[in-house]
Amino acid sequence: MKSGSTFLLSARRCEIAELEQLARTCELVAVIARLIHALQRERGSSNVFLGSRGARFQAQREQQVDACVAMERDVRAALERLQTDPGEVRNGARLFGRIALVLYGLDDLPVLRQDIATHSVTAGDATAVFVKLISGLLGVVFEAADSATDPEISRALVAMFNFMQGKEFAGQERAFGARVFAAGFIDRAGQQQWRHLIESQRSCLETFDAFCGRVLRRAQEAMREPEVQEQIERLRRVGGTVGGDLDPELSDCWYHACTSRIDAMKGLEDMATNYLRHLCERRIAQAQGELRDQQTLLQSLASGGQAATGGPARYGPHLERSVLMLLQEQSRRLQTMGEELDAARATLQERKVVERAKGLLMAQHRMTEDEAYRALRETAMNQKRRLVEVANAVLSISGVLPASR
């Protein structure tokens, strides 16, 4: 027969099992971060290779493909280790849906690479496939952050997700700027797109800053390279603000400054994944220690410690005061944890709203995902409103506007 003590210990064991599952998810996030970085580089070198009609970056690209294949192997191995038995994974339905999408995307990479090697695809189309795959991988990290049950780890995952997303925007800006400088001209629409990439980065990195904690914030400050940042700002002004005709010579200069910045970001990302691992290990050890203490306490009560201290109180659970206090402390702690968790998750809410508005536009107005996002973004730009505000407005009038079929 299950007693109060059975459930008291079960509660603690559940907490440990959730933390262990979370640790495996964090491992997955770490290998995904490395795969994304490798894919970002493959995307860059494929772009140059296709743009130069095969004259440049042939060897670099092939090397980078090998690196990606190795990283992909690591990700698949981590997925192999992931529990997929139903009931074992919190948020499994959503997490696994995202993973399925990523795996189908990875299955397609060999075909794309073949097409790039034989110049059967444009630079723009190839980039779009990489962007989509990376976005899918970020989606897995997003679900991992959204399913975390420990506030400290949840905050670290929210920071991590925003940093990775910010780094991806930085990569997209690098490619965009290089293309624009090389073309020697930028129009108003291009300038707007550029501003949006800058704005999206800023917003992600601000959220990272709010959630990363002191250790990572200090590391970030230590890694800052003011000259690089200054050069990027100067070139952003030349291209994005002044506009019109551009000096094609600036393309390489831009590319190198951005690369130097992104490499520094990669360094910080590695630190963040290590920090995440350390956090999981510490929390598991702590919860296990608490479980042992509880077991000892309950055993000593069962073996007669109770009688020695004067017997049970008359009303209220007939338990040692120590167990009652333990129960109250535990319930208060879980409650506070739940609230801190809600606070961390609230920042993920905005992304959900934007995703949903995009989905609505796609379904009701037969737009592609890219068109839907562009429509939201441009409305936000024109009305000088935040993206999430426009997305909310779209959702709130969804029942009012007729669907265009």
Added chain:
Amino acid sequence: MKSGSTFLLSARRCEIAELEQLARTCELVAVIARLIHALQRERGSSNVFLGSRGARFQAQREQQVDACVAMERDVRAALERLQTDPGEVRNGARLFGRIALVLYGLDDLPVLRQDIATHSVTAGDATAVFVKLISGLLGVVFEAADSATDPEISRALVAMFNFMQGKEFAGQERAFGARVFAAGFIDRAGQQQWRHLIESQRSCLETFDAFCGRVLRRAQEAMREPEVQEQIERLRRVGGTVGGDLDPELSDCWYHACTSRIDAMKGLEDMATNYLRHLCERRIAQAQGELRDQQTLLQSLASGGQAATGGPARYGPHLERSVLMLLQEQSRRLQTMGEELDAARATLQERKVVERAKGLLMAQHRMTEDEAYRALRETAMNQKRRLVEVANAVLSISGVLPASR
């Protein structure tokens, strides 16, 4: 090697496992509802028995004790069936903590009953023990509602929790009014307490109304007894609003009107638990059907259906359009579900805020739970503000005020 299709099917299986676990939790809620009802009646008859110094309700009380013992057996059996293996239960840490507290409380009941039989306890003290135990049982229902992963079931559980809580306030009001009428007098503090019991009921039943759905709302309307309600309102005015000296003859009249209302509530509660069971069964059957459809689709693709329809698209997952649409539909549905779930859970938020403010007052100002609640309630009454507003104010200045040690 796990493929995209493995994860696609795992996602659906996770959904089913979560629904099945939820169905078991709903079964637990149903038996808890019956135990609470029996305990409410035992509390009432114990009160009369002790108040009349054993002259009245001796047989009724003994009968009711037997009924409670039988219901308790059902609850313990349902707990026995509950999965307690770590990792099997969503929200296990919090749910099991609440269950532990309830089991320790149930273990104490025989001692209390003995004391009631021998008149070694006052009516007030006995009532306090029952109130605390019932509040613990409601806590289990609360965690069940907070851990539901399906928006429809979550709404039904939120409705159920609020109804049960409202019914408990109705029971407390019945006891309070009977005592006050019997005493023949009510002071201002008593009137305030009475108004609070009425206000708490109203707020719970409003939330029930917002979440119960059409079927239960109609049933509620059909069950309404206008004469009983009118009589209760009239007596509330006599006792709560006019006040001062009261006619002790009204005590029985009040008790019977309230009992008639509470019995009608019990009927609706039974309907609600049946509805909950039906909802779980329907959602599980639906998810299983969808899983079978997906399996069929993926199998037909694997066995060459793909080649027959023209082979894979070049970029984007090399899959049938049907699987891609299925994936997108599934991800959109899960996203919408997540948002609906958040909306339903938001109503549970207020209770959490009040609980936390209570905990804070208890810890920082060495109050008992009852004193803390009374302090919050009286501030709310005096300032004509909602309880949750006062609780929020308490939390927001918690860092400002020094703790009284």
